[in-house]
Amino acid sequence: MSDVSVGSAMSHFRNTRGPGAFVWKYLLAYSICMAIFTTVNFFLESYLMGSLSGDITETMEDPDAAMAYAGRNALYVLLILPISAIFVAVFEASALRRYTRFEGFSLKFGADELRLIVVYLCWVLTAFLTFLIVVIPVSLAATMMASAMTAVSGNLFVGAVVGLTLFALYVGGFIFYVWVLLRFSPASAMTIRDRKIVFLPARKITKGHVWSLLGAYFLTWLIGVAVMTVVYAAIFGYLGSELARSGSDLNLFDPVAMEGLMSNPVYIRVMTIASILTGPIYAIFHFAFLGIPAKVAVADKSWADNPDHARVFD
Secondary structure, three states: OOOOOHHHHHOHHHOOOOOOOHHHHHHHHHHHHHHHHHHHHHHHHHHHHOOOOOOHHHHHHOHHHHHHHHHHHHHHHHHHHHHHHHHHHHHHHHHHHHHHHOOOOOOOOOHHHHHHHHHHHHHHHHHHHHHHHHHHHHHHHHHHHHHHHHHOOOOHHHHHHHHHHHHHHHHHHHHHHHHHHHHOOOHHHHHHHHOOOOOOOHHHHOOOOHHHHHHHHHHHHHHHHHHHHHHHHHHHHHHHHHHHHHOOOOOOOOHHHHHHHHOOHHHHHHHHHHHHHHHHHHHHHHHHHHHHHHHHHHOOOOOOOOOOHHHHHO
16 A cells, blocks of 8 residues: 655545546536536626626615625525535535445435535534634733833834734644644545545544645645636636627626626626636546545555455556
8 A cells, every 4th residue: 555645645636446437427517517506606696796897985884785785695605605615515525435435426415414514514623623722822912012112212223123023823723723724624534435424533643644635635736727717717818808809898896897797798708608617627637635534544554344455556
């Protein structure tokens, strides 16, 4: 069984076995469903949020208009969050069944997907608690240091020390936050692997693999950013040229012009093409990201029901 490394985690998406054509089916289904989701989101947002033409500052200064807008915004969030969670859970469960149980392609909403949604809730709670653990001490330290600076105003040395100390605290807090996320990252993969909700035990199998996970996630993210930067530069460059050719007014600082742009046939045509092109790209990177923690899950030596699956990744 191979050890977990940056390279093996990053390339794990290429090392699955089972019924053929999984990746192509996954990419196609992901792209189609993402296009549907994007369309539903667009019309849902347009219907609930309504028109914001004119000066948005004036709109928000009207108490009744602001309250109505806040209510529609809250309803939109309440509707889109569960839809998003279901979309993500369905595709993550499909990919993780492939990675950890070597099953063929399937999309469904059942026990696996419900367990993943519970894991997502655990993630939200963990992220919130970690945020509090980081923010409260740093905020207290910032308050005390601000008082110290006030007492010795004009002392450049003290100001420099206080500034550097606060910077170090913020960096340390961010590192701790990332460390917590990495330690629990295999939770979803272990949940699908074991067919039960797993969260806290995930930290045990990441012991000794944090640097490998960090490197794999960072490099995969960096490649994704580079690819999407090129893709979107081409898309918006093409959009700009098509709008200029059609004589459309593109003023990013004019809410009325931007609202009109959303209904412009040229804009709709270009963005439809863009969604078709970017769907498979998002899908493959999502699939690759899921392979990173899945590698740790299948290489877990303490896995009681391990049928020696990890041997196939050597």
